[in-house]
Amino acid sequence: MSNSDLIFPENSEDIQAQLKPADPKSHLTIIEQVYFQMPYEEPEGVETRFTKFVESEEEPYNKRKLVKDTKWETCPSEVSGSATVVIRHLGKRFQTNPTEEQKTEADNSILRVVLSPSPLLVDTMPSILVRPESSCRFEVEDTSFIYMKCLQGKARTRIYIFPS
Secondary structure, eight states, X not given: OOGGGOOOOSSHHHHHHHHSOSXXXXXXXXXXXXXXXXXXXXXXXXXXXXXXXXXXXXXXXXXXXEEOSSSOEEOOOSOOSSEEEEEEEOOOOOSSOXXXXXXHHHHTOOEXXXXXXXXXXXXXXXXXXXXXXXXXXXXXXXXXXXXXXXXXXXXXXXXXXXXX
């Protein structure tokens, strides 16, 4: 086949039309890496990568929230039904050198996350602990079942909710 046998579209709109899928869908891509290393040993790690198509046409939701230590709060969400939830504990940022007491307080501001069908049961349910400057990800059938509180002090969090 020679170059004269090739057919090139006349303009970029024709090229874009050929490249677009017939039924485009939103998708969520997740890439995670976790490593553990003992002193003087090679690290052991696990890596997860996957993409899933999102059937819902709802927009993702994200919000910064301050969680109090003694009061359970539901997860704010404008996403209905099942969703992938990512909760980031932003940790404490100091503008000056913190005292040991301030460091300890910041390190102990652990976020507790519970999935419960009723607010009356949250204290009896197993929980997910999210330490300062870490995060957790899970998929839930109903975002209204998510309850959160900080075990001590206050925790700055960022909550991302991606519809399924």
